[in-house]
Amino acid sequence: MKNKSDDICKKYTTKKVKVKIWIDKEIVFIEGNETSLRFLSELFLAQSKKNQDCGFQLGPNLAGSSFFMKDSTCGIYIHRIPCEHKKVQG
Numbered sequence: 001m002k003n004k005s006d007d008i009c010k011k012y013t014t015k016k017v018k019v020k021i022w023i024d025k026e027i028v029f030i031e032g033n034e035t036s037l038r039f040l041s042e043l044f045l046a047q048s049k050k051n052q053d054c055g056f057q058l059g060p061n062l063a064g065s066s067f068f069m070k071d072s073t074c075g076i077y078i079h080r081i082p083c084e085h086k087k088v089q090g
Contacts, residue, residue, distance in 0.1 A: 004046040005056040005078075009064060020069040021060075021076065026080045028074070040065070040076075047078040054084040 017039045019032040030040065047056050058064025059075015066073070 004049060004052050005043055008039070008042045008046050009058070009067070010044075012067070015039070017067045018069045019067060020072045021074040022072060023074060031069075036067075044078060047080055050080075054082075056079045 004028070012035075017032070017036045017037050019030065019036045020087040021031075022029050030037075032040070043049050046052070054083060055077065057075060058067060058069075060072045062066040064075075
């Protein structure tokens, strides 16, 4: 199954994307310049489509770490429902 979210990551590999994601109390902060926020918006849009796996993740200590600022403490997992799998761990 072709993963459009991976295509978005490839597209932005050379565009110096750096996002910072952290949690403070009950708020999730997402910080980045225009290009970085556009990257995230395109990633969410790609993940919304049904022509790929229902889940996609990247994070500062996971695949996609190059897209994160060093002081980012959280990654993201985008999960489209209904789930393609019977049970999702989480």
